Amino acid sequence: MTKLVKLTLIFASLLSVLTANNLRAETIQIRHNQVEGNGAKEEYQFGLVKLALSYDTDNTYVYKPASSFLPQSTMIEQLKSNRLDVAWTGTSKELEAQIQPIRIPLYKGLLGHRIFIIREGNQYKFDNVNTFEDLKQLTAAQERTWADTKILKNAGIPMVVTRRYENLFYMLEGGRYDYFPRGVHEPWSEIAARPELPLTVEKRILVKYPMPAYLWVNKNNTELAQKIESGLNQAIEDGSFDRYFFGNPMIKDVIEKAHLTERVLFEIDNPFVPDTTPFEDKRLWLDINEL
Secondary structure (H helix, E strand, O other), X not given: OOHHHHHHHHHHHHHHHHHXXXXXXXXXXXXXXXXXXXXXHHHHHHHHHHHHHOOOOOOEEEEEEOOOOOOHHHHHHHHHOOOOOOEXXXXXXXXXXXXXXXXXXXXXXXXXXXXXXEEOOXXXXXXXXXXXXXXXXXXXXXXXXXXXXXXXXXXXXXXXXXXXXXXXXXXXXXXXXXXXXXXXXXXXXXXXXXXXXXXXXXXXXXEEOOOOEEEXXXXXXXXXXXXXXHHHHHHHHHOHHHHHHHHOHHHHHHHHHXXXXXXXXXXXXXXXXXXXXXXXXXXXXXXXHHO
C-alpha cells in the first residue's frame, strides 16, 4: 500500500468520524423566563442553567427568553404546558407533584435563611424582638403563590399577601405591613433596584427553615432533566459550582453585609418540604458557621 493510499484512507476515516459527530450534535433551544433587567437573582439562576448545560459537549444550546418577565404562577403553568423548557423556584410537595425538580439547591440552602427588608426609620420596631412571640406581634408580607407564604403562615406569622411581587415594595413603603422576609441573597440588590423607595435591611433577626430552590423542567422532559442534573453534579465535583457561587457579587454581598452568625436566630418548621429533599448530601448545603 502506497503512502498516498494510506493517507487517503486515514483522511477518509477522520472525515467519517467528524461527519458522524456532526450528525449526532444538535442545536437545542432552551426557553426560559426573562432575565435581562430583572435583577441579580434571575441572572444568577439562569447562569446555573448555562453552567450545567456547558458540560454537554455533544450539543449546542441557544437560549430564548420570554417576551416579558413571568411571575412564578405563570412560569410554572408555562412549564407544565411546554411553553417553557426550564424554570427556577423554591420547592414544595405540591410543586414537585406538578413539575420535575433537579434536586440540587441553587443557593446551597441560603434561600431558607430569611432576613427582612423594612422601611427606613423602622429599625426600632425590631430592636426589642428577642423571642419568636415578639416577632409575631409584627406583620410580614409575601406574594400569594410563593411556597414561603404557607411556611410563614403555618408558623403563626401575621401575613399580608398580594398577587404582584412589585406591589410588595410599595406596600411596605406605604406602611401596609412591617417587614418583607427575603432570602439572605436578595435584599441588597432589590433595594438598589428601587432607589426611589426609602427601604433598608433589618439588622438583628434571621429566620431559618428548610427551603431549597431548584431548576425545574416539564415532567415529561426527562432528557433535559438528566443533562442539567449531570452538569450540575460535574460542576460540584470539579469545583465550578462553588467558584460560581462564592464569586457571585450577590452572594459576596450576603457574606460581607448580612452578619448571619451575629443575628437573633429563629428556626421554624417547613411541613411542605418534600421527603425527597437531599439533606443528607453535605456537598449541597452551606453551613453559615463556616463562612
